[in-house]
Amino acid sequence: MIKDALFWEKHGDKVRCFLCPHNCIIADGQYGLCSVRTNMKGTLKTINYGEITAMAIDPIEKKPLRHFYPGSYILSVGSFGCNFSCGFCQNYSIAHYRAKSRYFSPEELEAECISLDRNIGIAFTYNEPSIWYEYVYDTSKLIKEKHKDLKIVLVTNGFIEEEPLSKILPYVDGMNIDLKSFREDYYKKICGGDLKHVLKTIERCYDKCHIEITTLLVSDLNDSIEEVEDIASYLAGLDKNIPLHLSRYFPNYKFYNPPTDINVMQRAKEVASKYLNYVHLGNV
Ligand code: SF4
Incomplete structure (x- = not known):
């Protein structure tokens, strides 16, 4: 719509x-x-208000959130569109193309959400939630005002201005924020974004709602021990209890680098664990 x-x-x-x-x-x-x-x-x-391209009831761990209502399920929805252009995008068919969608008003999505057994709320995921902001905001506000117990989760690249972020944060319970790299040139060349704004989002959110961070370690691009150490020490400077997910890259979309070496993944976890209390490997 x-x-x-x-x-x-x-x-x-x-x-x-x-x-x-x-x-x-x-x-x-x-x-x-x-x-x-x-x-x-x-x-x-x-143009994508309420246009849902993907909907599933997922384990919360799949978001990934490992320290937020573990063992629960959450209604997960996405639309189309993204403000990044990552060459390894796992969801490029909905992020960068106008995928087939079905319109759900905020009230219809609310009805779907409360009809499901064992569902703790709604996760806006699959594509970048800030890119259908108006719908995510309207739906989150509606749900939180009517059902205090339901949870709102955003799985985001963190590339959003301060004013829209501050407006939606009171309705958000949990976020997984991608920190794709700790190098500005990686953000610029590989993602079409920039690091400093993502760091600002992390700093604005970590004490307002539950956050976990995901870094996809791409072989030969951002999987050096130095960079992992930079990420972990930065997060520890905010709060040592922020969980960090180090996710293993596999070739996808426009990227053909080989999968990240499993030994590199394990070493990265060891190094990050010197700084942070919760470090998890993903896709291994
Ligand atoms: S500023 Fe961001 S959200 Fe707005 S049109 Fe550009 S890419 Fe889209």
Whole structure:
């Protein structure tokens, strides 16, 4: 569904979106980098409001969240669109293409959520939750105001401006935030984003809701022990109890590097564990 977008302003005869730090300036009829926010005759619109491309009831550990209601299940939904362009994306068919979708109003998703046994809430995942912000915000607010016990989870790349993040945080219980690297050039070249904004998101969230961090270790790109140590010591500086998931890379989408060496994964865990109380390996 097409809806008025939040977080934009007129910029001459164009519009400037400030939902994420790309701050796209968009001419009439054009889209931002995420391909889902468009200037329609001088007004910024979002085209993926309520458009669900994937829905499943998943174990919470699959998000991954290992220290947030362990053993529970959560209704997991995603739309299409992303503000990053990671060459190894695991979900590229929905992140970067307009996948087939079905519209659910916030009330319909709420009804789905409460109809499921043993479901603790909703996880916005599969594509970047901030990229269908208006829907994620409306649904999260509706659910938290009506069902205090249900949980809202975001699985995010953390690339969002402060104002939209602050607006939604009161309705969020848990987040898994990707920290894809500790190097600015990796973020710029491989992901089309930047490190400093992701670090700001982590710093703004870690004491407001439950967070866990995931780093995909890509062979020969960001799997050096030095970089793992940088990530772990940075997180420990915030809170040694922030769980870190070190996830093993496998070739995907546009990336053909071999899978990350299992010995490198184990060594990375040992090193990170010198700083942090909870380090988990994924995809091993
Ligand atoms: S949300 Fe989309 S349109 Fe807005 S700044 Fe980010 S990439 Fe650009």
